[in-house]
Ligand SMILES: Nc1ncnc2c1ncn2[C@@H]1O[C@H](COP(=O)(O)OP(=O)(O)OP(=O)(O)O)[C@@H](O)[C@H]1O
């Protein structure tokens with residue numbers, strides 16, 4: 382676990398996945414979740430991954446987080462292995478479910494990450510690519526996302542949207558070099574979703590972290606991202622990479638502009654061909 | 666922007682479905698401020714004052730009392746008159762208090778022993794697969810064995826001292842706690858574990874910050890089963906060691922061999938009160954410790 386296994390091709394200024402293969406199961410039930418995936422995400426970028434269900438988006442995210450090891454190929458996060466990046470608390474994870482601890486109030490929940498893995502600071506300093514930032518004021522961060530009145534509430538007293546914002550603040554509070562988000566807003570209604578997107582962009586802009594964002598929503602991907610990666614299934618692979626050149630900051634009003642629709646259509650086309658290339662047949 | 670959101674900030678509107686809250690059950694209680702101290706308990710205490718709350722059980726008790734009295738009148742060797750039971754209690758309260766205290770001590774010490782052993786083993790079992798494979802089968806066999814039956818054997822081995830009673834009580838309390846806590850320790854959702862894995866939290870940190878609090882509801886469930894069991898264990902062990910000096914079990918066995926039914930039932934009344942008291946205490950502690958937990962909301966009352 383503790384061996385820092387730096388891949389040969391590791392780059393200090395990007396998240397780099399090279400020739401990654403991930404196979405689940407064996408024999409007849411074998412499932413190629415990722416087939417020879419190459420991804421290069423530069424520091425500070427907001428990259429979304431979009432694709433049909435089961436194409437391996439979550440698997441790719443877990444690979445970056447060090448929660449899975451590739452069967453072939455390499456993964457590195459700013460020059461070190463994902464495991465070493467986790468040990469230095471360079472990675473923040475926002476899962477699909479908010480995953481808050483129900484016995485802690487909002488402030489305690491977002492403060493808990495600082496209390497575990499105390500040795501991470503030391504390890505962070507040893508990693509060349511890491512950008513030093515001072516610890517944020519959690520209360521201020523909570524206020525910034527509209528949770529100022531809820532700091533002492535328990536998760537059960539919050540709405541789904543407030544819980545998800547808490548989870549985002551918890552991840553951002555670590556000042557991670559990279560924030561991994563797996564469909565964080567999929568359980569939210571459209572309006573809440575758009576509002577939180579705006580808040581996410583604000584924090585991201587302020588903290589200059591790198592975000593890898595899995596989503597099912599084309600609109601969400603276009604609004605948030607610098608680059609959208611389109612994946613297709615069977616086997617899971619990346620079929621297109623679209624740079625979103627819309628200027629920032631991107632307000633809610635921008636969603637209605639023709640340029641915005643242009644990018645949405647572009648990604649829909651890619652998704653459609655991804656769908657035809659790798660149709661989801663009924664699971665064996 | 667915020668105003669748009671507040672309209673959707675209804676508790677449990679979305680995303681919380683996975684928690685399995687039944688809105689019909691939790692709805693009236695959600696309105697109670699969970700954090701404010703005592704507001705919820707005060708409301709439920711006031712509920713006790715309403716006749717609708719205590720009348721049914723009162724009617725049932727009076728009915729049972731009448732049946733008892735009728736039966737006791739016809740055949741005093743089946744049931745003693747309630748008045749005789751009352752006189753036995755009132756005539757020598759110190760006697761019952763002393764013996765109840767002796768039994769309670771055995772029950773609680775045995776429970777603490779069983780608790781500590783079971784809790785430590787539960788952590789081992791949930792952290793080490795090897796330990797699980799070694800311990801769980803033995804624990805399961807132990808559970809299906811009627812442990813009270815070994816009380817006489819333990820009396821033969823250890824004599825009339827406290828050891829057999831403590832061992833029986835501890836053994837009886839052991840299994841529910843082991844199962845409850847080990848299940849609870851592993852009840853943490855994968856998403857939470859993934860968050861803590863990416864933080865590189867050590868196993869000890871995950872255990873302390875995540876697993877042990879997660880296991881609390883399971884622990885309290887087990888405790889609610891185990892507190893009454895501990896009294897059963899203590900009494901059965903006392904019954905099996907008739908030469909013992911003190912304890913309500915001893916009182917019962919001595920009194921029944923002397924045909925003093927009123928004393929037997931007076932001791933049983935003491936046991937029932939003791940069990941209820943323990944249950945009340947554990948429920949109070951639980952309500953305090955688990956105010957954050959969903960199940961608290963439905964299971965009140
Ligand atoms: N732990 C696992 N064991 C076995 N198979 C798995 C596992 N995790 C994922 N898979 C398989 O790998 C493939 C990719 O799964 P993944 O969860 O990455 O898809 P996804 O793109 O995130 O889908 P969705 O959009 O529905 O979340 C799927 O076919 C899935 O069945």
Ligand SMILES: [Mg+2]
Pocket residue numbers: 438439440563
């Ligand atoms: Mg997924």
